[in-house]
Structure formats: C-alpha cells, structure tokens
Amino acid sequence: MEQTAIRPQKGLPLYLQLKQMIQAQIASGVMHPGDRVPSERELSDRFGMSRMTARQALLELVREGFLYREQGRGTFVAHRKVNQGLLGVTSFTDDMRLRGVVPESVALDQVLELADAEAREQLQLDIGAMVVRLKRLRLGDGRPMALEEAILPAHFVEGLEDHPLDKDFSLYAYLRERGILFQRAHQTLEAVLAEGDQSQFLGVLPGAPLLLLERLSFRQDGQPMEFVRAYYRADRFKFFVDLNQG
Amino acid sequence: MEQTAIRPQKGLPLYLQLKQMIQAQIASGVMHPGDRVPSERELSDRFGMSRMTARQALLELVREGFLYREQGRGTFVAHRKVNQGLLGVTSFTDDMRLRGVVPESVALDQVLELADAEAREQLQLDIGAMVVRLKRLRLGDGRPMALEEAILPAHFVEGLEDHPLDKDFSLYAYLRERGILFQRAHQTLEAVLAEGDQSQFLGVLPGAPLLLLERLSFRQDGQPMEFVRAYYRADRFKFFVDLNQG
DNA sequence: AAGTGGTCTAGACCACCGA
C-alpha cells in the first residue's frame, strides 16, 4: 500500500479513490488472499482522511466480496472473488459478450396491443393499458440460442416501433439511453421440453431439453417495467448466479 | 411515524431500532409505496440522534430494497418488495419449508475418500486430501424431488459419519451449529434429460426434463467448503432468484 | 431559496481479540 496521490478533489470522492486503490492492489497481486488490509485508523492517518471515510471504502469492498472483516482482528483480502459482479441483472446481449460470443437478434414479431390478463397481473397495469410485445430469436455466433418474448408497458417505449430490432440491437441499451434503469429483478428458471414452434425456431428436435427463464424487472421505485419469458437451448446455455449471505 | 420510544441503549443499536420501526410501518401499511419517508435531518431531530445514525438506518433499508432514494428529492417507500431476502444462499430444507412443503432426506451413500480430480479442482484441495461424499434423495411431502450429491473437505465434518442423515436432518443446520457459515455461493443451472439411475430414483421416465443445479459454497474468508450437484424434477421444482442493480 | 441526499471531518466510547 504505497503513498500514491489520493488527497485532493480530483473529481472522484475520496472514499472511491481509496476503494479503487485497494481494489487495484488486490487485482495486481500486491495483496494476497488472507492478507490483512491496513486498519481504518491506519488508512485515515496515512491518507489524511477521517476514519469514517476510510471505513466507507472498506465496507463497500466487503459488500462486494473483495474483503471480509473479523471483529477485533482486522480486515482481510477474500480468497477467491466469486465471479465479480454477476449478481446484477444482465441482458442477453451483455451476457453473450461476457462469454465471448457475438450476440444477435432477429425480430419475429413486434406489436402494440391491449394488455391481456397475464400482462396486467405481472406488470400491475389497469384494464385498458397498452403494452408492447416483442418476440425475438436470439443468436450467439450465428446459432440459435433462445426464443424470447418481452412485454413492456407501452409508455416506457414510445417510438420503439420505428426502431430496427435486428442485428446487435439491445433493448436494455435503448432503455438505458432513455434514462430507464432496472434496479431489481425477480427471475425463475425451470426445465421444459421443446415443442412445436420452439423446436423449429431453435433448431432442435421436439422433446429436447430447454431452460425456461421468466423474469420480471423493476425500476428503482419498485414499479415493474418488463416481463420476459425466454426458452434457451439447454445444450448451449447454462445459467449462473452468485448468492450472498448464509 | 409516531414518537415511540427509541432513545436509550436497550441492547439494540440505535440505527437498528430506527430501521425496525420504519420496516414495521411499511409492513403494517401505515406508509404506502411511493410515500416519502422523513429526511435524514428530520429523523435525527425527531429521535435525538445524529444525522449519520439515521442515515445508516435508511441506507440499509435501501440496500434491502424497502426504500429508494432520489438525489435532491428524498427517500421513498419502494413499490413492491421483491420476495424479501431471497437473495441468500438457501438449503433444500429451508427452501422446502418456505414453500410449505415438508422436507425429508434419504441417505443413499456416504463415504470418506480421497478427493478425485474434480473435487480437488472445485474445492481447491491438494493431492491426498480427504473428502466426504454424501449422496441423498430429497423428498418433499414424501415425493421424490431431487437427487443430490454433496462433497465437502473432510476436516469440516469430522464426526458426521456417525450422524443420522435421514428424516429432516439438515447438513446446513449441522454446520451452522459447529460455527461453519457460508458467505457466498456460485451456482449454475441447466436443463438436462433424465437417464439411468436418475429416472429410477426420481420416479420419472428416461427423457423427462430435469433441472441440474451445481453449487460451490464459500466461507466468509472465501475458502470453498462444499460442492453440490443436484438433479431436480422439472415438474416439481422451479428455481427462483432475485437480482439487484442494473 | 429551501430542502434533500452525498461526502467528509475529528473526535468519542464500546465489545472483542490477541499476545
């Protein structure tokens, strides 16, 4: 832990600068798993900040799994960072890129319609509300990966009808640009067998195993904003998630 | 938000008392989704605590999804609490109980042996290390739900060999009693088809869909401590998870 | 301009742990 510059308001809050510095030391191997990190008092002395500021940096790193603390002993570098950050809500596009696969979408259907009972229930809409329904075939490196249907309240996506949905278009990037962000999602996964349409679009035999994913996403204020039902080819897709706390 | 007693050191830290009070008001319906919660300054005034203390209560409730904040506007009650707390590592036993199903286990096999290559890789063990291998059939309300194999480093579970593994025995409760806690887990899910042994134990036809779950659990210090591979009957089990942050 | 959350300070006492 060298005395690199950390002091001034160079745009970034102090605690974030400290956090990044510690993170860098772990990543670069300067500090090893099990090593003790300097105490809150030591950090605040060394970098001329208050103890609460150093504390905030350490606590965030603990929450993110880089460090762990033991009462009365100290703060230590965690042993193996479990797949950093994959606790977040991911989009198909990001997901594929992360795996080094080139994502692609083919729009099969795209309609503006009255929300049916299921959509109203999931998205908590009133009778008469309109929704956009997007049916897409998802490709990875040009091969069919998943058949996906997304339903969103129409007011979130005005103008989307004129948007090209093919190629590497990401619905999530589109929403991000418009300032619409997810905060939380509830997701279920089950195993089903391919039938009818599904096997044709995905290029598998009827009876092949599929992973059925259903996801309801919420905005920051807790309002539901997207319901997705997607069928993934089991031989090409494995879902993973990191869980915290015991 | 009434002026109930909150002041003194009645065992519980101040910020936890405040947190619980706010949580109770949300649960009881006194405060509704979208309602503004008193500001940090207002809370600190009203309850005679410092702003940082009130802030700590609010920030924890935000992290847990009960509240959300908007810069310059205030702190608000979130709209729908997404399955409270199900971000955690769950055991089969807890999971079933949560769903109102009576869990049961039948031990099929239980051996102490040399760790093979896969076990060493997953659990980061050296050559020559011993592991305990537990094979169990999991029942819910008396019906087969899953076929599960767990592998643990032998030094975590000394004495387990003499333990009855049937009935409602929970490996996790056993470990909890011995002070061994999980902090984090990495889990993957995929869809497969039942074959051989699996279909017999689970009571399904070969070719029936199964949900294959693999989980690697870590202790607080980041050391891996259990690897589980479980096959769930797709018609009786749906996996769900809540994700944070977009 | 007034109110909010975001950051930060310079102290304090406590419970817990190790030597």
Add this chain to the structure above:
DNA sequence: CGGTGGTCTAGACCACTTG
C-alpha cells in the same frame, strides 16, 4: 494490554431538485 471493528456525535460543504 493495545489494536481492531461497531456505533455514535455534531457539526460542515457540496450537488441536485423543487417551488
């Protein structure tokens, strides 16, 4: 015992939102 993290105080200035 000294050092650690856990809690807490009473202030401060900032950026942001709203009227």
